[in-house]
Amino acid sequence: MSLLSVRSLSVRFPVLRSWWRARALFVHAVDDVSFELAAGETVGLVGESGCGKTTLGRAVVRLIEPTAGAIEFGGIDLASLRPGQLRPVRRRLQMIFQDPYGSLNPCLTVEQIIGEALDIHGLARTREALRARVGFLLDHVGLAPADARRYPREFSGGQRQRIGIARALAAEPQLIVCDEPVSALDVSVQAQIVNLLHDLQREHGLAYLFIAHDLALIEHLSRRILVMYLGRVVEAGDTKMICRTPAHPYTQALISAVPRLDPVANRRRIVLTGEVPSPITPPSGCGFHPRCPIAEPRCGREVPALREIASGRWAACHLAWGGNRMATTGGVV
Amino acid sequence: MTRGCNAERPIQTDAPWPATGLAGGAPSTQRERENPRVLEIENLRIEFETGAQPVPVLDGVSLDIGSGETVCLVGESGSGKTVTALAIARLLPCPPARYAGGRILVNRRDALRMSARELRTIRGRVVSYVFQDPAVALNPVLRAGAQVLETLALHRPEAAHTDEVISLLRWVGIPAPELRIRDYPHQLSGGMQQRLMLAMALASHPRLLVADEPTTALDVTVQAQILELLRALRRQLNMSILLITHNLGLVGEIADRVVVLYAGQIIEEAPARELLSHPRHPYTRALMKSVPELGRDVPRLEAIPGSVPRLGDWPAGCRFHPRCPVARPGCSREAPALASVAPHQRVRCPFWDHAP
Structure with a gap:
């Protein structure tokens, strides 16, 4: 389950x-x-x-x-x-945030930041237990237990993110x-x-x-990814397969736009025109059709459902695989 | 003086722009053919005077950019890449910044010896800037068209009219420019704002465009559009570009040559293809191995231990030695020199040819 x-x-x-x-x-x-x-x-x-x-x-x-x-x-x-x-x-069910500067309270010590999570969930009965647990968690994420008395401003970005991770781990989450x-x-x-x-x-x-x-x-x-565009999942499934042979034209463009280190990577570049439309007034039909290189008239009318195009792979495109074989050629070799 | 400066530029201001008159863009004057370098920085040293002790920020940086060449300046935060960029047109506020030594030759003239009046003749006209965050760099209370017009009025007064603004906006790929010139910056998306910044930077027909992390605030698909635009610019205007980035991936997309900065020093310089296929410095190698890449299946990333040294807190000897996988005892004592290892290739590590 x-x-x-x-x-x-x-x-x-x-x-x-x-x-x-x-x-x-x-x-x-x-x-x-x-x-x-x-x-x-x-x-x-x-x-x-x-x-x-x-x-x-x-x-x-x-x-x-x-x-x-x-x-x-x-x-x-x-x-x-x-x-x-x-x-x-x-x-x-815990969360780690993007900004290691904005997501830690600058007025609290590291012990207070991590201890807060232990307090709220009643995971440390005594002050000694809390201190020991915070020390353990800091050690666990690659910081020194002695760092508990310091303030977030004394740490670099990477170290702050470790504190954020220790805080998320404090409650012993599953996700x-x-x-x-x-x-x-x-x-x-x-x-x-x-x-x-x-x-x-x-x-x-x-x-x-x-x-x-x-x-x-x-x-x-x-192992698995969801590709989102304008609030909807446009492609989902096994990561390796999607990166190798993306089915949705948006995924194809996204993958081709990723800069590569390999100088000899000979690949077809798909440069999309235009920008992501406003989610207040999304386009009719498929949200991607105004920028889609292979759009057909019906793409502007009907919203494509996320359908299983192959075993373990889903795409929300009228033309992907089975619709139009052309759509599959933009992948990465 | 201003006219003289103009006459050296390959772009003819009276030519219709951008439709014709720009293609090819071969060096047009005798002097340019002899020395096609747009920018030569020699042994530049910059300090910040903040506390009791001046803090060194740049420590002997030398680099040059030829006409029509694209050079990528790669480094992490605090490496000094933005300071280098701003120093070119002397945009750093002094104090706290202090030019402690070296030369910055823009069009063969030393920017560090220029008067304020002379500096105005190179700012915009020879060197133009595009910054990382267009939302901050643009004036929020001026309409898009007015901002471009302002640049034109300053640098090309003869072309300061709405038609030219519209053609510039069209040229950088802003759709329906007749309507967009009436928009305020907040009404434009990030990609469109960056195109507007580019239009402003290009309005003065610069010889060198300094782009400081121009795509960092943008999405990858929009980043691809802006890179495509820069490539087109280079092709059509024969413009030199200094692209500053922390993303090694951009190097393969656009650069001819790469300069890697670490803690205020150049640690490696090489042609782009050479650097990507055979990185020499342990830092460059480690950096390339530590970033995941599409289609490359590794069970675990090879992380670089530690973190980037803070300004003023640079380690003695080689500045990378505390994080270096191949460091030897001597590395913490002797500061290595930037040595030539092949034509057009310099590395600041005596052990560059040892396998990691």
Whole structure:
């Protein structure tokens, strides 16, 4: 049985364009997204800014209230829980944030930051127990137990992110939502954090919902990925297969746009025209059709459903595989 | 003086732009053929005077850029790449910055000896800038068109009219420019804002475009568009580009030559293909191994231990030695020199030919 099961999740935010307008407008940040995540598994969530990946990640932890749909975590529907009932579940469901500077309270010592999580969930009865546990957690993420008395400003970006990870680990979660945990770090430090997350997963059997815009990083970390565009999942399935032979034209363009180190990588570059449309007034039909190099008239009329195009692979495109063989040639060799 | 400066540029200001008159862009004057270098930085040293002790930020950086050449300056935060970029047109505020030594030859004239008046003749006209965060660099209370017009009025007053603004915006790929010139920056997306910045930078027909992390704030598909645009610029205008980035991946996309900075020093310089296929310095090698790459299946990334040294806290000897996988006892004592190891290739490591 899967640990997390998200069904038809939608999140929309009202926007006030002008105060006299009677009809409210909505940003459809996440639109009808469904996926499953097993214990100990990593699912990558990739997409460009504004595609709804962060909103989806936060809605899973219910830091943002979902508008519709169900989030089943360990057999409990999170979406229907009252705030008071949420706390025991939250213990098993933690989050690591993108910005290691903004996500740590500058007025608290490291011990207070990590200890807060232990306090809230009643995991340390005495002061000594708390201190010992914080020391253990710091050691576990590669910091010194003596660092507990220092303040976040005394640490580098990579070390701060380790503190954020220790805080998430404090509650002994089963699932951690990692929202771009390395993108704010120096390039030479990113691999340390990636490896740390990897080790922790093996040691504790953690499951990750790993949100990133960096496809190469997602490919490295996760077996399965979801590619999001304009609030919808446009392609999902096995990471290796998707990176090798992307089915959706958007995934193809995304993969071809990733800069490569290999100077002789002879590949077809797909440069998309235009930009991501506004999620307030999304295009009719397929959200990608105004930028799609292979769009047909019906793409502007009918919303493509996420359909299984091969075993273990889903794509929301009228033309992908079986629709039009052309669509498959843009992949990476 | 200004006219004289203009006459040296391959771009003819009276030619219709950008449709014609720019293609080819071969060096047009005798002097340029003799010395086609747009920029030569020699042994530049910069300090910040913040506390009691001046903090060195750049320590003997030398690099040059030829006409029509694209050079990538790669480094992490605190390596001094942005300081190098800003120093070219002397944009660093002094104090706290202090030019402690060296020369910056822009069009063969030393920017460090220029008067404020002379500096104005190179800012914009010879060297133009595009910064990382267009949302901050643009004036939020001026319409898009007005900002480009301002640049034109300053550098090419004869072309300061709306038609030229529209053709510039069209040229950098802003759709429906007749309408967009009335927009304020916040009404444009990040990619469009960066195109607007490019239009402003190009309005003065610079010989050298300094782009400081121009795509870092943008999505990969938009990054690909901007890179495509830069490639087109280079082709059509024969413009030199100094691209500053922390992303080694961009090197293969656009650069002719690469200069790698670490802790205020150049540690490696090589033609782009050479650097990507045969990185010499242990830092460059380690950096390339530590980033995951699409299609390369590794069970575990090879992380570089430690973190980037802070400004003013540089280790003695080789500045990379505390993190270096091949460091020897001597590395912590003797500072290695930047040595030529092949034509156009310099490495600051005496053990560059030892296998890691």
